[in-house]
Amino acid sequence: MAIYLEFVKLNWHLFLALFAIIALLPFEPLRARRGGIRSVSADELPRVMRDENIVILDVSDAKEFAGSHIAKARNIPISRLDSDIQTINKFKSRPIVVCCRVGNRSAKAAGILKRNGFTNIRTLHGGMAAWTKENLPVES
DSSP, X not given: OHHHHHHHHHTHHHHXXXXXXXXXXXXXXXXXXXXXXXXXXXXXXXXXXXXSOOEEXXXXXXXXXXXXXXXXXXXXXXXXTTTTGGGTGGGTTSOXXXXXXXXXXXXXXXXXXXXXXXXXXXXXXXXXXXXXXXXXXXBO
């Protein structure tokens, strides 16, 4: 036990950073909401797909997209979204749901879309990981 306490004393700054990160994690969804970007859950998205004329934008890289994706999803990797934004400008008036593998790139992509004049943007909460966990259909 003394060894652990000594380790903590010597590395107190690392533990302080760890606790700060853990304390701030619950606020990440609020940050996205503050920007006017909502999320949709994997179990809710099929209903949204039926009821609304949405565009699904998958910002995963090409290899991930080829492995599995939601049917009719369009793929523009996050690394090319800024330069290829004109390819989806025609969808500005439609709701867009942005997805990726786990949801991190989706939030960044939603910000890019918002900066480029898109207004009805949602992200898939939990990304494709949540989608497949719900046993929802995928294409490859």
